[in-house]
Amino acid sequence: MIRQLTENNFDIETIDLMIRKATIAYFIFTLAICFIITPWFFERNFFFNELLALTGLLILAYKRFKIGNDPISIYVTLLLAWCFLHLFTSIARQDSLYYYFRNSVIAYSMFSFFLGFYLLKYLSDYFVRIRRLLQYYIGLFIFLKAPTMLFERYGVSTLFPALFKNARYRFLPILLIIMNIIYGFTYDSATALVIALFLFLIFISPGYKFFKQSVAIIFIALAVLFIYLQPNLALIKNQFNPNDEKGIKEVMNSSQLLSIDGNTTWRLIIWEQIIVEKFPSNILGIGFGTPMLKYYPIEDYKKLSTLPYVMGGHNSYIYLFGRLGVLYLLFVIPIYITLFREYFYHKQFYYVNNQVLIFWSFFSISVMALFNPILESPVFASGYWLVLGLVARCIYNRKLSEKKLSIGL
Numbered sequence: 001m002i003r004q005l006t007e008n009n010f011d012i013e014t015i016d017l018m019i020r021k022a023t024i025a026y027f028i029f030t031l032a033i034c035f036i037i038t039p040w041f042f043e044r045n046f047f048f049n050e051l052l053a054l055t056g057l058l059i060l061a062y063k064r065f066k067i068g069n070d071p072i073s074i075y076v077t078l079l080l081a082w083c084f085l086h087l088f089t090s091i092a093r094q095d096s097l098y099y100y101f102r103n104s105v106i107a108y109s110m111f112s113f114f115l116g117f118y119l120l121k122y123l124s125d126y127f128v129r130i131r132r133l134l135q136y137y138i139g140l141f142i143f144l145k146a147p148t149m150l151f152e153r154y155g156v157s158t159l160f161p162a163l164f165k166n167a168r169y170r171f172l173p174i175l176l177i178i179m180n181i182i183y184g185f186t187y188d189s190a191t192a193l194v195i196a197l198f199l200f201l202i203f204i205s206p207g208y209k210f211f212k213q214s215v216a217i218i219f220i221a222l223a224v225l226f227i228y229l230q231p232n233l234a235l236i237k238n239q240f241n242p243n244d245e246k247g248i249k250e251v252m253n254s255s256q257l258l259s260i261d262g263n264t265t266w267r268l269i270i271w272e273q274i275i276v277e278k279f280p281s282n283i284l285g286i287g288f289g290t291p292m293l294k295y296y297p298i299e300d301y302k303k304l305s306t307l308p309y310v311m312g313g314h315n316s317y318i319y320l321f322g323r324l325g326v327l328y329l330l331f332v333i334p335i336y337i338t339l340f341r342e343y344f345y346h347k348q349f350y351y352v353n354n355q356v357l358i359f360w361s362f363f364s365i366s367v368m369a370l371f372n373p374i375l376e377s378p379v380f381a382s383g384y385w386l387v388l389g390l391v392a393r394c395i396y397n398r399k400l401s402e403k404k405l406s407i408g409l
Helices: 002-037 039-046 048-062 071-090 097-103 105-141 155-163 172-186 190-204 208-233 246-253 262-277 301-310 316-324 326-345 347-352 356-371 381-406
Strands: none
Touching: 002 039, 002 048, 002 105, 002 155, 002 381, 039 048, 048 105, 048 381, 071 105, 071 316, 071 326, 071 381, 097 105, 097 301, 105 155, 105 316, 105 381, 155 172, 155 190, 155 356, 155 381, 172 190, 190 208, 190 356, 208 262, 208 326, 246 262, 262 316, 316 326, 316 356, 326 347, 326 356, 326 381, 347 356, 347 381, 356 381
16 A cells, blocks of 8 residues: 555656656747747847757756767767867957857857757647647748847748648648748748758758769859859958948959849858968867958948957858868768768658658758858857757657667567
8 A cells, every 4th residue: 555655656746747847848948939030039138049058058967968879969069079179278369258258159059959959859749739829920920021029031941840740741841942932032031042942952852862962063063153253252352441332342343243242242252251361270260259350241330340250151150160170060061961861861750750840940940051140149059059959869769769679679
């Protein structure tokens, strides 16, 4: 009798603990959803990026700093260690502690990865509860343009897959592409249109080999174009002046390709500075609290002195290469190789449990980072790392279940 009561009490206590953990997880996911949909409001007023990163660190500490033995978790941990090494060495070379701490968002935001990794098991039930609300809210504002404080102009693409409960719905790929196209035109966002194109490539690719070859061809073509335009981009140094547009006009007038769109030309000029002008210091990385740019577009002259230090590269991968060096690439490239191989080789497994939706979400935010300041900005960084953590846990769980089956458990 005593034993039965003890067991019953234990069951009640266990259930109560599980409910409390689920409630905490739901609250964290709610913060993350709000952060992704309206980052300019919640980050600037309530520092949600820092709150999510701190929560990720606390969960990691609660787990006694144990990480998964999957490749993505290992590479993220190595990258995090490399970031903190740069934080330490940058103390001696930084120009200002203010800029040093502004740049440190690159490092501490990575702790949000562990939110996704350890809270995945609560995600499905959470979306069962809020999916209808998300469908109404997102469904309304992808057609009716809302202020940025209510609806981010390209970041919400990350949540589009979460609006659907069945990944095996036949027309879902087409719907996701159409939603991004509508979103792109409603908010004048070229990023959303590129996401639609990338998802189209993902959906039509018959396998990993075709996808890998397609990406390689696109990358080589763009690299050759960049090398061809590099002398023109370097002309910005001749007449650049914060008080006029002579510099950018000289660059645009030097090539028909560069005269098409000023915003694209400025992006290329920024990338040229990070890749070419910062050589060889970008081999090891220039660290934090040091100036990255000499030439840049100016929207607010009050922020003129901060732009060399905190203006994003409008390609997070290039920008982090500039600050963290070649080792950053040696960590992040294997992450994406692992992720895409996993997706194409085990796609059917993830379709069955609907976790393929998480992969599509991460593909979307990865494309955003190609053209926008994502990883170097507190307005977006935690969203990227959290979704990557979810993907990493999906892969970890699949391999764990495969291992159990192989030993007959």
